[in-house]
Amino acid sequence: MTDKRTYHHGDLRRAVLVAAAQMIDEGGPSQLNLREVARRAGVSHAAPAYHFGDKPGLLTALATQGYEMLADALATGTRSGEGELEEMGVGYVGFAAEHPAHFEVMFRPDLYRADDPDLVAARTRARERLHAGVGTVPARRRGDDTPTAGLAAWLLAHGFATLRRSGSLAPVVGDQDPEDVFRATAALLFAEPGPSRRHR
Amino acid sequence: MTDKRTYHHGDLRRAVLVAAAQMIDEGGPSQLNLREVARRAGVSHAAPAYHFGDKPGLLTALATQGYEMLADALATGTRSGEGELEEMGVGYVGFAAEHPAHFEVMFRPDLYRADDPDLVAARTRARERLHAGVGTVPARRRGDDTPTAGLAAWLLAHGFATLRRSGSLAPVVGDQDPEDVFRATAALLFAEPGPSRRHR
DNA sequence: TGTACATCAGTGAACGCGCGTTCACTGATGTAC
DNA sequence: TGTACATCAGTGAACGCGCGTTCACTGATGTAC
Numbered sequence: 001m002t003d004k005r006t007y008h009h010g011d012l013r014r015a016v017l018v019a020a021a022q023m024i025d026e027g028g029p030s031q032l033n034l035r036e037v038a039r040r041a042g043v044s045h046a047a048p049a050y051h052f053g054d055k056p057g058l059l060t061a062l063a064t065q066g067y068e069m070l071a072d073a074l075a076t077g078t079r080s081g082e083g084e085l086e087e088m089g090v091g092y093v094g095f096a097a098e099h100p101a102h103f104e105v106m107f108r109p110d111l112y113r114a115d116d117p118d119l120v121a122a123r124t125r126a127r128e129r130l131h132a133g134v135g136t137v138p139a140r141r142r143g144d145d146t147p148t149a150g151l152a153a154w155l156l157a158h159g160f161a162t163l164r165r166s167g168s169l170a171p172v173v174g175d176q177d178p179e180d181v182f183r184a185t186a187a188l189l190f191a192e193p194g195p196s197r198r199h200r
Numbered sequence: 201m202t203d204k205r206t207y208h209h210g211d212l213r214r215a216v217l218v219a220a221a222q223m224i225d226e227g228g229p230s231q232l233n234l235r236e237v238a239r240r241a242g243v244s245h246a247a248p249a250y251h252f253g254d255k256p257g258l259l260t261a262l263a264t265q266g267y268e269m270l271a272d273a274l275a276t277g278t279r280s281g282e283g284e285l286e287e288m289g290v291g292y293v294g295f296a297a298e299h300p301a302h303f304e305v306m307f308r309p310d311l312y313r314a315d316d317p318d319l320v321a322a323r324t325r326a327r328e329r330l331h332a333g334v335g336t337v338p339a340r341r342r343g344d345d346t347p348t349a350g351l352a353a354w355l356l357a358h359g360f361a362t363l364r365r366s367g368s369l370a371p372v373v374g375d376q377d378p379e380d381v382f383r384a385t386a387a388l389l390f391a392e393p394g395p396s397r398r399h400r
Numbered sequence: 401t402g403t404a405c406a407t408c409a410g411t412g413a414a415c416g417c418g419c420g421t422t423c424a425c426t427g428a429t430g431t432a433c
Numbered sequence: 434t435g436t437a438c439a440t441c442a443g444t445g446a447a448c449g450c451g452c453g454t455t456c457a458c459t460g461a462t463g464t465a466c
Contacts, residue, residue, distance in 0.1 A: 008409055008461060028310055030230045033452065044411050049454065107366040110228055151372055152385040156352065159359030166307040172351055185352035188389060208428060208442055233419065244444050249421065
């Protein structure tokens with residue numbers, strides 16, 4: 001199992017996806033090319049196209065995987081009631097930081113086949129989780145406008161994730177823990193008006 | 201002046217920038233190529249490279265122009281005091297919607313020369329405006345944590361701008377005016393806790 | 401257990417295209433006298 | 434006002450490369466009998 005020099009790779013699909021994510025992490029989707037992906041996966045340059053049909057096919061698979069992982073990340077730490085939405089925000093931001101390639105591709109639907117059945121299923125699952133989380137925010141916390149509060153939370157998390165990835169946040173955040181910084185902005189949205197409860 | 205078929209174009213620089221922004225609007229930065237840009241600008245395919253040195257040079261000029269326009273957009277509607285930060289957010293979101301190509305390139309520093317002197321100057325100018333606006337937020341409005349409030353405002357505006365561009369906001373916003381929706385989320389951050397003052 | 405055959409996963413040579421870039425050039429404009 | 438020359442803006446032919454994709458093939462695996 002340690003040597004992988006068999007004619008049949010055995011796990012080519014996963015190996016190709018890993019290599020593709022790695023390349024996109026390094027230089028954005030424009031840096032992705034099938035031949036280098038094949039090189040990194042240790043297969044012939046035609047193998048990725050064989051498996052995924054073509055380049056958009058590979059990116060569709062990557063986006064699908066991304067939505068599946070996002071759904072999982074949103075579920076992590078989910079407990080009913082207090083603070084759930086904030087935890088989902090943390091999960092969202094964490095996912096984007098851990099899987100920047102997936103995150104970026106997911107939000108560039110021009111790169112893949114946005115109507116692929118598997119992709120649609122995974123995306124739907126992630127969105128349902130998002131909406132479910134928004135529904136749990138205590139309705140009286142913020143002017144009983146639940147949809148707007150949920151949208152604001154999403155904007156906050158997405159803004160944080162994208163600005164962080166582009167390097168724009170570094171001068172602002174400094175040496176603080178990014179998660180703490182994000183929690184501080186989220187607290188501004190959802191905390192009780194009284195003395196700040198989260199101030200360690 | 202109406203016919204532009206002279207050997208010397210006269211305003212090639214602007215024409216090339218316009219064509220480049222148009223192409224990126226249509227299909228993202230990966231769709232940009234110098235030959236098509238030249239075609240649209242009505243010049244030979246080598247002209248863009250002649251003017252801007254190379255492709256990153258063109259994108260550097262585009263990003264510089266973007267930062268200049270963003271600085272202007274942030275200044276629009278700026279009045280000292282109440283609600284200034286919210287107006288800057290609106291300006292930010294409006295700029296991203298009107299100039300998606302510039303906005304996108306600006307936040308992808310891997311595509312251009314981020315240390316170009318002109319670009320640095322324009323970017324600095326835009327950032328100073330952003331910081332100045334954050335400084336004007338009434339300090340007692342939100343737990344006297346001014347930097348965090350300013351960051352939250354930026355995250356909100358940037359999240360809105362990017363999600364809107366990727367088409368993710370359409371199902372949420374529906375047929376409402378996007379600017380109103382954005383204002384509603386911003387109000388959540390900065391409005392007085394009392395009965396909502398903005399509820400037309 | 402052995403043989404024949406079908407199927408599958410991946411190969412590697414080749415094709416063709418679009419691209420960024422180069423380079424010797426040319427047409428227009430500006431300047432000196 | 435006229436001529437000579439330098440400079441500048443843009444040309445167009447050509448180069449070479451990397452890429453996605455194709456296609457006939459081959460080696461390994463699975464299945465029927």
